[in-house]
Amino acid sequence: MFKPRPAQEAVLAYSKGTMGIAAVPGSGKTWTLSQLAASLIINGHVPDDKEVLVVTLVNSAVDNFKKRIAFFLEQQGYLSGTGYRVRTLHSLAREIVAKVPSAVGLSNDFSVIDERIGDSILQGAFRATYPRYESYVQEYLKGDLNAFRRKKIVSEELPKAIQDVMRSAISHLKNKEIYPSMLRDRIVEDAPIMVHLIADVYERYQHGLATRGALDFDDLITMALRCLNNDESLVEELRETWPYILEDEAQDSSALQEAVLRKLVGDEGNWVRVGDPNQAIYETFTTAHPRYLKEFLVEAQAKRSLPNSGRSGKPIINLANELIRWVNEEHPVTALRDALSRPYIEPTPPGDPQPNPAEEECRLALIFKGDDQDIEKQRVVKSLKKWLPDHQDATVAVLVPTHAHGAALVKIFDKEHIPYSDALLRLTTSTREAAGALSSILQHLAHPSHNKSLPIVYRIWFYRVMRRQETEENKVQFDEHVSWLAECLENEAFIWPSATNDWLEAQKPHVPGTLYESFAAFREQLQRWHGLVLLPIGELLTALAQDLFDEPEKLAMTQVFGDLLYDRIQYHLGAEQRILTLDDLQKELVVIAKDQRRLRSIEADKTGFDPEAHKGEVVIATMHGAKGLEWDRVYLLSLNDYEFPSGYSEDQFRAERWFVRDSLSMEAELLAQLDAVLNETAYEEGAATQEARYDYARERLRLLYVGITRARKELMITSSTGRGKNKPAEPFNALKRYVEEMHASS
Amino acid sequence: MDNRVDVVGGTHVFLDGPAGAGKTTAAIARINALIEKGVHADEILLLVPQRSYTIPYEEALGAATWYRLGKGTLGGMAQRMVALFWPLVLETSVYDFDEDKPPTFLTYEVAQFFMAKLVNPLLQQGYFAELRLIRNRLYSQLLDNLNKATVNQIPLEQVQDYLRSDSGTDASRKLLFNDIANTILAYREHTIKHNLLDFSLYNDVFWELFTQEPEVKAYMSRQFKHLVYDNAEEDFPLAHSIVGAWLEQLESSLIISDTDGGYRKFLAANPGSASDLRMSSDVYVQMDENRHTPLHVQQVGTALVESVGMRTFSSEQLEGSDEPGFFVYSDRLHHEMIDRAIDHVIDLVHDGVSPGDIAIISPFLSDSLHYSLSTRLERAGINFFAHKPSRTLKDNPMTKVLMTITALAHPQWGLARPTLEAVTHMLDLIIGPLDLVRATLLAASVYEESNEGLGLRAFETVTPELRDRITFVVGEQYDRFKAWLEAYSANEELPIDHFLSRIFGELLSQKGFGLFQDNDAGVQVAMVVESARKFRQAVSTVQEKEGESVGKAYVEMVQEGVVSAFYNIEWKGDEDAVLLTPVHTFLLRNRIYSYQVWLDVSSPSWHKRIPQPLTNPYILSKDWEIGRQWSASVEKYFEVERLEKIVLGLVRRCSTRVYAYFSELSVAGQEQTGNLLAALSRTKRQYVDTSFRFNEEVHNV
Known part of the structure; x- marks a missing residue:
C-alpha cells in the first residue's frame, strides 16, 4: 500500500x-x-x-x-x-x-512526417538552393587549408555542415512562429547573405511539406x-x-x-x-x-x-550534491555557475519503504591514469571482468558520452566475451525489429519463388505470429523444422500444392505430427499473406502488423513505415514517372532499419526498458539514453575536457568544425545573424559562438549530474586523454579532490 | 389507430417516424393500392436520395409492377430532363452554352479530370500555396463546393462569403478562399463553354427549366401522376424545393421522412427542408412506435444517447431491465479486440443464429480491418460479405490489374511499361489455376520489361523444368491470353471501355480464367468499364483537339489517384452471411439486424466528420447564416448531433442485442478515446449488472 x-x-x-x-x-x-x-x-x-x-x-x-x-x-x-x-x-x-485541422489548412488525415522524410525534403530543398550561395559560405573557411583538403571540404563537409544548420534554423524559426513569407518581409537589402539562404531553403522545404499534406514535428x-x-x-x-x-x-x-x-x-x-x-x-x-x-x-x-530519494546510497548522493555546490560556488568559469541549482538531494527519512542502500555497500572511484580513450575502455573491461562473476544478481551499466563510444565498447565486449545489452544504445531496436520482420515478409511477397526466403519467413511466423519465446526448447524445435523446410526446393509445391505436387503431404509419413501441423498452419498463413499483395502499401503493412506485433511501438512504427513508403511511391511517380515495386519498398524498409534517428524520435522509440531484466550483463548506453533509469553499479566514461568542456577558449567543441575559421560555431553564428535580422539588432561575429559554448558546457554539467544519479551503490568515473590531446574535465578534477578529501578525513 | 389507413388513402401525405416504425411497408401498401385502383405502374414515381433505398420496394412489389414503376433520384431525373429539353436550354438558359455541341454529362471522376486540368496551371501561379493537401483531394473538394452550393441553392459567387465563416483570424485562410472562389468560377466558365455538364451544372440548369419553363413541369406531370418520395430527409434542399413545387401538379403524393435520419449530411442531406414539405401536404401521419428493438436495448440505447449530449428523456424511457441488452468488452490491443468480437460471433452462429442476422459495424472498414475480420471468419467457416464505400480507383486491386492489361495492350500510348511485378500480379489474378508463386515463375520467364511491343513470349519458350512447375494448364491459359492480345494489337485500337469490356467478355470471364463465375469480380470490372466509358465520352472531344489518346489520359487519371465515383454500391450481397460494414453504410442500408457488433467504440471516428480544409457541408448549407463564425464549439455541436443520430439509428435497427468492443490502443498502437466510449462509461455506471454488462461472457442467445 x-x-x-x-x-x-x-x-x-x-x-x-x-x-x-x-x-x-x-x-x-x-x-x-x-x-x-x-x-x-x-x-x-x-x-x-x-x-x-x-x-x-x-x-x-x-x-x-x-x-x-x-x-x-x-x-x-x-x-x-x-x-x-x-x-x-x-x-x-x-x-x-x-x-479543427481545416482551421490551419489541413485535412483530417494530415500526417506528421517521419524525420527521415523531413531530412529528405530538406536535402532536396538545400541542394536546389545552395549552389547560388556556395561562394559566400566559403568565406567561413580557414585560410590555411591546402588545396586538396579545401576541395574535399568544399564539395562534401561544408555543404553537409550548412545543411545541418538549415535544419536548426528552420526549427528555430518555427518555434518563433515565423513562416517563410514573414521572414522574407523582414529581410532588408543588406541582410547577411546566409539569411537569404535560410529563407530560400525554408520556403522550398515548406512547399515540400505542403505537397505531401504533412507537418513536421516543429509544425x-x-x-x-x-x-x-x-x-x-x-x-x-x-x-x-x-x-x-x-x-x-x-x-x-x-x-x-x-x-x-x-x-x-x-x-x-x-x-x-x-x-x-x-x-x-x-x-x-x-x-x-x-x-x-x-x-x-x-x-x-x-x-x-x-527532495527525498531512496535510489542511491549516501556517498553517491553526497557526490551529486557536491557537484551542485562546486558549480554554484567554485566553477572557474563564472558564467557556468548557474548550470545547476538546489535543492540538494536528501536521503529518505527513517522508516521509509524505500530506504537508501547502506553506506557500507557503496563505492566511489574517480580514476585517471593518463590513458587515451582506448586504454580507458580496456580498464573498464578489466574491472567488469573481475566484478561480474560475483554479482550475477546485480545490475550494471557503462554510460558513455556518444554512440560512437558505445559502438567501440560493443566491439570490445564482443571480443572479450563480456555479456552485454546494447538495446538502449541501438535506440532503434523496436524500429529495426519491426522493419526487419516486415521487410522479410515483403521480400518474400516480392519474390515468392525464392526458396531461401521460406526459412526466414518461417522464423518470423514461428516466433512472432505464434507468440513463442526464444527458449532453448523452442530453438531446438525451430531448428528441426527449418532443416526440414530447407529441403523444399519448390515453394509452389509447399505453399500452393496441386493434386500431383504437394511437398507437405509427401513429408507427412516421415515427420512428427507437430511439425506437420506447424507447417500446415504456416502454409495457411502464407496463402493469406499472398492475398494481400495488391493492397496499398499502408494497408498491406497494417494487415501484416496485426499478425506480427503486440507491442504498441511496433504497431506505431508500422504506420510510420506506411507513410514513409507511400511518400517514396508518390515521389518516384511524380519525379521519375516510376512505379515502385514491392522489391523496391522492402529495400527502403531495410534502409530505414539501419538508419540513425534523431534524439526526439529515438526517445519516442525507447519504451519499456527495464534494467532489472538485464542482471548479470552489462548495459551499454549513452548518458542521455540512461535518463530515468538506475543500476546497482555505474561506470561513467570519458570525463575529459572534450566531452565536458568548460567554456575555455582553448577547449574544443563538437559543434565547431575544424575547417571553420576562428573556431566559430556555424550554427550559433547563423542563428545569431537570423535573430539580428528578426529583431533588427546588430550582429557581432563570435559572440554567439561563445554563448553557445557556455550553453553546451552547462548542459554537459547537467549530463554529468544525470550520470552520477543513475547509480544506486557503486559509481566509477573515469577520464582519458581522448585521442591523446585532452585532459580531465574541471568537474572531474573537483569531484576527485572531494572524494580524496573525504577518504583522507575518514 | 392504424395509421396505415391514412397513409394508403390520403391524397398528399407526409409521413414521419423513426426507423422500424413501418413507413416503407405503408408506402408499399399505398403503391399496391394505387395499382389495384387502376393506376398504371409507369405513372407512379418512386423518388429516393440514392438507388439503394429502392431495394425493399423491389423485394416487395411484384416483378411486373417493379419493372414498370418509375424510380430514381432527383439527380438522375435532372440529367434526363436536361438532355431531353436541350434545345429549350440553348434557347432560354442564362448559361451561354455552345449551340453546335451536344451536352456531355460528367461523372464525378471525369469532373475531377477537368478540374485537374484547370487547377494545375493555377498551382504554378501560386494558388493554394499555403495548403497542405494531397492533389486529388484538392480537386474533389473544389468540386464539392460547387455541388453543395448548387443543391443548397447558393449562388456560386457567394461561396467565398460562406466559407469565410471558417477562417477565424487567420489571414492565410482568407486568401485561400479567394483562390477557391476564383477556381470554381473559372471551372464553371470552362464547363459551360464546352457543354460539359457536371452534377452542379445540370442541376442548376434543371432548376432553371423546372421553374421557368412550364412545359417541363407539364411534361413531368404527364409522365408521373403519383409520387412516393422515401427517405426525403437524406436528400438535399434543391430536391425538396422541386418536389414542393411539383406537388400541386400531382394527383397524389406520399413523402416519407425518418425522424432521426440525416446521415448523409456530409453530402448535403437536409432533414429540416424535408420536414418543410409537410406544409405542402394535406395529411400528416406520425408513426412513432419502433416495432423491432426490444425494450432492454431501447432503454440502454436511449440512456446512451442522453449521455452523448443534448437530449433528455423521461425516466420511463430510461428505466432499466434485468434483461441484458448491451454487452461491452475491453482489451488492450486492437487484434485482441477483433479476436474477442469474432469469438462471440462464432458462438452466436454455433448457438443457432443465422449469419445473416449479424452485422459487424465499425467507423471505417479499411483493407487491413477487412483482412483481420475476414481471415478469422473464413477460418471459422462463417459466410460474410463486406460493404466498402468509395475509395480511389487505383487502390482497387481489379483496377490495377485492368490498367496493367491496358498498358500492355497499348504500347503505342507511351505509358510506362508495366513492371515485372505488375505483370506477375495480373497473371495471378486473371489465370484461373495460377497462384502467386507460379505467376512469379511465369512472368519472369515470359515477360520482357524492356521490350517496346507486347513483350510477352510464348509458353513454349520457357524451359521444360519451369514449364513442369508452372503446369501446362496454366501455360495453355497464358498462351490464350497472349494470343488474344496479339490479335488485338494487329487490329485497329478500340476505345478503352470497349477494349476492357471485350477482353472481359471474350477471355477473362471464360472458363479457365480467374474471373470465371466470379460475380464480385464481374461487378468490379463493370464499374471500371462504366468509369472508362463515361470518361471517354466526356473527354474525347477535348482530347481529339489536343492530340492525346483518351485511353492514355484515363490510365493516367487512375494513377493520379482520382476518387472513385462508385457510390452506387451493389447492396444485395448474401442474405445468409455476416455483414461487415462501416457505420454510415449500415445506416444507409436501412435494414434491421438481430445482433449488432460495434467495433472500436473508443475511436473518435464514431463522432468526428471528415473535415476538409476547402469545404464544409455545414457552412455551405441553406441553414447557415452568412457572417456566423465556425468554431470548435460549433464543431462540437455537430459532432454530438452526429453521434446521437448514429447511436439512435443503430439501436433502432437492432432487434435483439448489441455487442460493443474497444481496445486501449488503436491498430496503430496509439491510445484512443472518443465520445462514444465516454458515453458508454457513464451509461455503464447507470445500468451496471442489469441491461448493461461489462466484460461478461455470454453463451446463450
Missing part, C-alpha cells in the same frame, strides 16, 4: 491553482503525479465528462502513467481510459490540431498554438474538458510548448509542473530550456519540492 512521504503528502494535498514542484532524481515523481491525478478524480474535483490531462516527454513515461492511474481507477468502477488522458507534448499538439506545436490563438471557443472547450493539467519533465519544455499549455490553462486554471532543472539535457538538440521551469517555480501559487 502506497504511503506517501511528508513531501509527497504536501503535493497530494493540492486541489487547485498553479503548483511548481522541484523533484530530485529518484524522488518518485511519476508515482506522486499518478497518485495526484487519480486522487483528483476520485475526490470529485474532476466532473464526470472531464479529464485530468497529464503531459509528459516520452512514450515510455506515458505508458507508466497510464498503467498506474488506470489500475487505481478501475478499482473504483471506472472503465479504463476515462477520466484522464496522458499525452506527450507532441501527441497533445496533434490532438489539438486534429480538432505540430506551432499549428497547435495557432489553432488555440485563432479559436477562443476551442480554448474554452479544451479548458472545460481538461480542468487540470499535470506536466512532468517540465525542465524540457520549450517556450512554444509552454505557450500551448499556458493557453490551455488560462489565467485561472489548475496547472502542476514537475521537473528537475538539473536534468535538462536536451537543450542542444531542441529549443527546450530549463529557465522556463525555473521561472515557473518562482511564479507558481504553491511551490513544493520532492
Whole structure:
C-alpha cells in the first residue's frame, strides 16, 4: 500500500491553482503525479465528462502513467481510459490540431512526417538552393587549408555542415512562429547573405511539406498554438474538458510548448509542473530550456519540492550534491555557475519503504591514469571482468558520452566475451525489429519463388505470429523444422500444392505430427499473406502488423513505415514517372532499419526498458539514453575536457568544425545573424559562438549530474586523454579532490 | 389507430417516424393500392436520395409492377430532363452554352479530370500555396463546393462569403478562399463553354427549366401522376424545393421522412427542408412506435444517447431491465479486440443464429480491418460479405490489374511499361489455376520489361523444368491470353471501355480464367468499364483537339489517384452471411439486424466528420447564416448531433442485442478515446449488472 512521504503528502494535498514542484532524481515523481491525478478524480474535483490531462516527454513515461492511474481507477468502477488522458507534448499538439485541422489548412488525415522524410525534403530543398550561395559560405573557411583538403571540404563537409544548420534554423524559426513569407518581409537589402539562404531553403522545404499534406514535428506545436490563438471557443472547450493539467519533465519544455499549455490553462486554471532543472539535457538538440521551469517555480501559487530519494546510497548522493555546490560556488568559469541549482538531494527519512542502500555497500572511484580513450575502455573491461562473476544478481551499466563510444565498447565486449545489452544504445531496436520482420515478409511477397526466403519467413511466423519465446526448447524445435523446410526446393509445391505436387503431404509419413501441423498452419498463413499483395502499401503493412506485433511501438512504427513508403511511391511517380515495386519498398524498409534517428524520435522509440531484466550483463548506453533509469553499479566514461568542456577558449567543441575559421560555431553564428535580422539588432561575429559554448558546457554539467544519479551503490568515473590531446574535465578534477578529501578525513 | 389507413388513402401525405416504425411497408401498401385502383405502374414515381433505398420496394412489389414503376433520384431525373429539353436550354438558359455541341454529362471522376486540368496551371501561379493537401483531394473538394452550393441553392459567387465563416483570424485562410472562389468560377466558365455538364451544372440548369419553363413541369406531370418520395430527409434542399413545387401538379403524393435520419449530411442531406414539405401536404401521419428493438436495448440505447449530449428523456424511457441488452468488452490491443468480437460471433452462429442476422459495424472498414475480420471468419467457416464505400480507383486491386492489361495492350500510348511485378500480379489474378508463386515463375520467364511491343513470349519458350512447375494448364491459359492480345494489337485500337469490356467478355470471364463465375469480380470490372466509358465520352472531344489518346489520359487519371465515383454500391450481397460494414453504410442500408457488433467504440471516428480544409457541408448549407463564425464549439455541436443520430439509428435497427468492443490502443498502437466510449462509461455506471454488462461472457442467445 502506497504511503506517501511528508513531501509527497504536501503535493497530494493540492486541489487547485498553479503548483511548481522541484523533484530530485529518484524522488518518485511519476508515482506522486499518478497518485495526484487519480486522487483528483476520485475526490470529485474532476466532473464526470472531464479529464485530468497529464503531459509528459516520452512514450515510455506515458505508458507508466497510464498503467498506474488506470489500475487505481478501475478499482473504483471506472472503465479504463476515462477520466484522464496522458499525452506527450507532441501527441497533445496533434490532438489539438486534429480538432479543427481545416482551421490551419489541413485535412483530417494530415500526417506528421517521419524525420527521415523531413531530412529528405530538406536535402532536396538545400541542394536546389545552395549552389547560388556556395561562394559566400566559403568565406567561413580557414585560410590555411591546402588545396586538396579545401576541395574535399568544399564539395562534401561544408555543404553537409550548412545543411545541418538549415535544419536548426528552420526549427528555430518555427518555434518563433515565423513562416517563410514573414521572414522574407523582414529581410532588408543588406541582410547577411546566409539569411537569404535560410529563407530560400525554408520556403522550398515548406512547399515540400505542403505537397505531401504533412507537418513536421516543429509544425505540430506551432499549428497547435495557432489553432488555440485563432479559436477562443476551442480554448474554452479544451479548458472545460481538461480542468487540470499535470506536466512532468517540465525542465524540457520549450517556450512554444509552454505557450500551448499556458493557453490551455488560462489565467485561472489548475496547472502542476514537475521537473528537475538539473536534468535538462536536451537543450542542444531542441529549443527546450530549463529557465522556463525555473521561472515557473518562482511564479507558481504553491511551490513544493520532492527532495527525498531512496535510489542511491549516501556517498553517491553526497557526490551529486557536491557537484551542485562546486558549480554554484567554485566553477572557474563564472558564467557556468548557474548550470545547476538546489535543492540538494536528501536521503529518505527513517522508516521509509524505500530506504537508501547502506553506506557500507557503496563505492566511489574517480580514476585517471593518463590513458587515451582506448586504454580507458580496456580498464573498464578489466574491472567488469573481475566484478561480474560475483554479482550475477546485480545490475550494471557503462554510460558513455556518444554512440560512437558505445559502438567501440560493443566491439570490445564482443571480443572479450563480456555479456552485454546494447538495446538502449541501438535506440532503434523496436524500429529495426519491426522493419526487419516486415521487410522479410515483403521480400518474400516480392519474390515468392525464392526458396531461401521460406526459412526466414518461417522464423518470423514461428516466433512472432505464434507468440513463442526464444527458449532453448523452442530453438531446438525451430531448428528441426527449418532443416526440414530447407529441403523444399519448390515453394509452389509447399505453399500452393496441386493434386500431383504437394511437398507437405509427401513429408507427412516421415515427420512428427507437430511439425506437420506447424507447417500446415504456416502454409495457411502464407496463402493469406499472398492475398494481400495488391493492397496499398499502408494497408498491406497494417494487415501484416496485426499478425506480427503486440507491442504498441511496433504497431506505431508500422504506420510510420506506411507513410514513409507511400511518400517514396508518390515521389518516384511524380519525379521519375516510376512505379515502385514491392522489391523496391522492402529495400527502403531495410534502409530505414539501419538508419540513425534523431534524439526526439529515438526517445519516442525507447519504451519499456527495464534494467532489472538485464542482471548479470552489462548495459551499454549513452548518458542521455540512461535518463530515468538506475543500476546497482555505474561506470561513467570519458570525463575529459572534450566531452565536458568548460567554456575555455582553448577547449574544443563538437559543434565547431575544424575547417571553420576562428573556431566559430556555424550554427550559433547563423542563428545569431537570423535573430539580428528578426529583431533588427546588430550582429557581432563570435559572440554567439561563445554563448553557445557556455550553453553546451552547462548542459554537459547537467549530463554529468544525470550520470552520477543513475547509480544506486557503486559509481566509477573515469577520464582519458581522448585521442591523446585532452585532459580531465574541471568537474572531474573537483569531484576527485572531494572524494580524496573525504577518504583522507575518514 | 392504424395509421396505415391514412397513409394508403390520403391524397398528399407526409409521413414521419423513426426507423422500424413501418413507413416503407405503408408506402408499399399505398403503391399496391394505387395499382389495384387502376393506376398504371409507369405513372407512379418512386423518388429516393440514392438507388439503394429502392431495394425493399423491389423485394416487395411484384416483378411486373417493379419493372414498370418509375424510380430514381432527383439527380438522375435532372440529367434526363436536361438532355431531353436541350434545345429549350440553348434557347432560354442564362448559361451561354455552345449551340453546335451536344451536352456531355460528367461523372464525378471525369469532373475531377477537368478540374485537374484547370487547377494545375493555377498551382504554378501560386494558388493554394499555403495548403497542405494531397492533389486529388484538392480537386474533389473544389468540386464539392460547387455541388453543395448548387443543391443548397447558393449562388456560386457567394461561396467565398460562406466559407469565410471558417477562417477565424487567420489571414492565410482568407486568401485561400479567394483562390477557391476564383477556381470554381473559372471551372464553371470552362464547363459551360464546352457543354460539359457536371452534377452542379445540370442541376442548376434543371432548376432553371423546372421553374421557368412550364412545359417541363407539364411534361413531368404527364409522365408521373403519383409520387412516393422515401427517405426525403437524406436528400438535399434543391430536391425538396422541386418536389414542393411539383406537388400541386400531382394527383397524389406520399413523402416519407425518418425522424432521426440525416446521415448523409456530409453530402448535403437536409432533414429540416424535408420536414418543410409537410406544409405542402394535406395529411400528416406520425408513426412513432419502433416495432423491432426490444425494450432492454431501447432503454440502454436511449440512456446512451442522453449521455452523448443534448437530449433528455423521461425516466420511463430510461428505466432499466434485468434483461441484458448491451454487452461491452475491453482489451488492450486492437487484434485482441477483433479476436474477442469474432469469438462471440462464432458462438452466436454455433448457438443457432443465422449469419445473416449479424452485422459487424465499425467507423471505417479499411483493407487491413477487412483482412483481420475476414481471415478469422473464413477460418471459422462463417459466410460474410463486406460493404466498402468509395475509395480511389487505383487502390482497387481489379483496377490495377485492368490498367496493367491496358498498358500492355497499348504500347503505342507511351505509358510506362508495366513492371515485372505488375505483370506477375495480373497473371495471378486473371489465370484461373495460377497462384502467386507460379505467376512469379511465369512472368519472369515470359515477360520482357524492356521490350517496346507486347513483350510477352510464348509458353513454349520457357524451359521444360519451369514449364513442369508452372503446369501446362496454366501455360495453355497464358498462351490464350497472349494470343488474344496479339490479335488485338494487329487490329485497329478500340476505345478503352470497349477494349476492357471485350477482353472481359471474350477471355477473362471464360472458363479457365480467374474471373470465371466470379460475380464480385464481374461487378468490379463493370464499374471500371462504366468509369472508362463515361470518361471517354466526356473527354474525347477535348482530347481529339489536343492530340492525346483518351485511353492514355484515363490510365493516367487512375494513377493520379482520382476518387472513385462508385457510390452506387451493389447492396444485395448474401442474405445468409455476416455483414461487415462501416457505420454510415449500415445506416444507409436501412435494414434491421438481430445482433449488432460495434467495433472500436473508443475511436473518435464514431463522432468526428471528415473535415476538409476547402469545404464544409455545414457552412455551405441553406441553414447557415452568412457572417456566423465556425468554431470548435460549433464543431462540437455537430459532432454530438452526429453521434446521437448514429447511436439512435443503430439501436433502432437492432432487434435483439448489441455487442460493443474497444481496445486501449488503436491498430496503430496509439491510445484512443472518443465520445462514444465516454458515453458508454457513464451509461455503464447507470445500468451496471442489469441491461448493461461489462466484460461478461455470454453463451446463450
